[in-house]
Amino acid sequence: MHLYCHDHPHQLSLTTEVLEATPGRVRLTESPFYPGGGGQLPDRGAIRWHGGDIGVMGFEIVNDQLWHLLADPVALQGQVDVGVNPSFRQMMREMHTGTHILNALVFQSFDGALVTGVQMNDDGTARMDFDLPEADNDRLRALEAPINDVIRQNIRVTCDYVAYEEARAVHGLIRSRSVAPPPTENGLIRIVDIAGLDRQACGGTHLDNTGDTRAIRILKIDNKGRHNRRIRLGLVGLGPLAD
Numbered sequence: 001m002h003l004y005c006h007d008h009p010h011q012l013s014l015t016t017e018v019l020e021a022t023p024g025r026v027r028l029t030e031s032p033f034y035p036g037g038g039g040q041l042p043d044r045g046a047i048r049w050h051g052g053d054i055g056v057m058g059f060e061i062v063n064d065q066l067w068h069l070l071a072d073p074v075a076l077q078g079q080v081d082v083g084v085n086p087s088f089r090q091m092m093r094e095m096h097t098g099t100h101i102l103n104a105l106v107f108q109s110f111d112g113a114l115v116t117g118v119q120m121n122d123d124g125t126a127r128m129d130f131d132l133p134e135a136d137n138d139r140l141r142a143l144e145a146p147i148n149d150v151i152r153q154n155i156r157v158t159c160d161y162v163a164y165e166e167a168r169a170v171h172g173l174i175r176s177r178s179v180a181p182p183p184t185e186n187g188l189i190r191i192v193d194i195a196g197l198d199r200q201a202c203g204g205t206h207l208d209n210t211g212d213t214r215a216i217r218i219l220k221i222d223n224k225g226r227h228n229r230r231i232r233l234g235l236v237g238l239g240p241l242a243d
């Protein structure tokens with residue numbers, strides 16, 4: 001589905017209108033929220049209406065329409081002010097961009113190894129699973145230095161769209177079924193590009209430059225079955241890596 005946050009990634013608050021509402025659920029004319037997906041958690045935030053502020057607890061996509069699930073069973077109406085929690089969005093952008101950097105380095109260093117799963121957490125950590133039957137865990141752990149080199153190089157991160165069939169033909173552009181977004185109604189798929197390093201289909205929110213993040217540590221590597229390696233990473237200063 002078309003997301004406002006893809007076109008306006010920096011707009012975290014806006015004034016809009018209620019389009020449709022039932023108690024505890026609302027659709028808006030415009031919404032700056034990322035509803036989650038591709039391993040990224042949904043945004044958090046609030047909606048201000050004439051009855052006060054109400055928390056947005058989650059999202060539901062029904063028939064390609066975005067519903068906001070509210071903290072109280074009120075039926076909103078009229079004009080509302082919507083706000084995404086900026087620190088949570090920032091943390092997700094950092095984690096998400098960090099997973100792309102790790103993904104790119106694994107793809108390069110381990111012969112096009114593909115992602116089998118990704119999950120970002122609300123404590124500044126994330127895990128990525130790769131199809132890596134033969135990998136040496138010390139080599140994976142050693143990717144921490146090149147990850148932070150990429151951060152220091154402050155490389156530009158951009159988005160563009162290509163035809164889905166074209167994307168399918170390029171090896172590595174669709175890195176994982178669990179991560180790639182569905183094509184838009186125009187048959188296009190959104191590509192996230194870290195200049196010169198990585199290019200892959202993704203529907204999440206990312207940084208504008210790799211340098212806009214806290215440093216990243218590799219926390220743990222687990223073997224998950226014969227084929228999969230699970231790499232846990234964390235942002236320095238948060239969660240398990242808080243000072």
Ligand SMILES: [Zn+2]
Nearest residue numbers: 096192202204
């Ligand atoms: Zn992404």
